[in-house]
Amino acid sequence: NAGVMQNPRHLVRRRGQEARLRCSPMKGHSHVYWYRQLPEEGLKFMVYLQKENIIDESGMPKERFSAEFPKEGPSILRIQQVVRGDSAAYFCASSPRGGDYEQYFGPGTRLTVT
Amino acid sequence: ELKVEQNPLFLSMQEGKNYTIYCNYSTTSDRLYWYRQDPGKSLESLFVLLSNGAVKQEGRLMASLDTKARLSTLHITAAVHDLSATYFCAVPGLYNNNDMRFGAGTRLTVKP
Numbered sequence: 001n002a003g004v005m006q007n008p009r010h011l012v013r014r015r016g017q018e019a020r021l022r023c024s025p026m027k028g029h030s031h032v033y034w035y036r037q038l039p040e041e042g043l044k045f046m047v048y049l050q051k052e053n054i055i056d057e058s059g060m061p062k063e064r065f066s067a068e069f070p071k072e073g074p075s076i077l078r079i080q081q082v083v084r085g086d087s088a089a090y091f092c093a094s095s096p097r098g099g100d101y102e103q104y105f106g107p108g109t110r111l112t113v114t
Numbered sequence: 115e116l117k118v119e120q121n122p123l124f125l126s127m128q129e130g131k132n133y134t135i136y137c138n139y140s141t142t143s144d145r146l147y148w149y150r151q152d153p154g155k156s157l158e159s160l161f162v163l164l165s166n167g168a169v170k171q172e173g174r175l176m177a178s179l180d181t182k183a184r185l186s187t188l189h190i191t192a193a194v195h196d197l198s199a200t201y202f203c204a205v206p207g208l209y210n211n212n213d214m215r216f217g218a219g220t221r222l223t224v225k226p
Binding site: 033035041042043044045048056058059091093102103104105106107108110 | 147149154202204213215
């Protein structure tokens with residue numbers, strides 16, 4: 001059973017470009033969470049999605065950031081017009097159900113904005 | 115606002131020594147998670163503590179949870195170099211449990 005998969009693992013973007021980060025949850029998991037980790041810090045919650053629905057986006061910046069989890073395919077975190085402050089590691093986690101069920105983390109995507 | 119505080123944030127210890135990492139949180143929660151993260155890697159689940167008084171052990175690590183004191187501890191016994199990593203505690207979010215709230219992490223270095 002493959003774990004949570006994320007791609008790309010490393011992404012370099014120039015200021016003003018768009019970044020698309022993908023997350024495929026573990027088999028049988030329909031709940032996906034995105035977190036951001038700045039250097040030397042803990043993870044900060046961004047958004048929680050189920051298939052085709054955003055359940056909680058309270059941790060996501062209102063501007064430039066969006067997330068989706070379509071019926072088919074991976075969940076995508078999209079950052080438009082990236083700025084240097086967006087440079088971070090972005091982790092996706094999945095769980096078989098919501099609430100406070102244990103979450104399983106992917107390897108992360110390290111975004112560098114130059 | 116839910117706060118999760120770990121201390122120490124940095125810990126350097128000799129092999130063979132014992133030490134404890136503390137995790138305090140500011141709201142009622144009956145479960146807590148400990149994760150390990152190696153540099154440049156993802157988070158590896160270490161322990162899931164599901165009730166007051168829960169104690170779990172794996173190798174040289176032992177975790178406990180006191181929900182009344184809102185405190186969890188991660189105890190390291192006879193440390194070895196392989197334990198060098200950053201350790202995070204996390205609790206479910208305050209209002210809807212959808213998000214995990216993480217501590218800032220404890221960066222552990224075990225020296226020979």
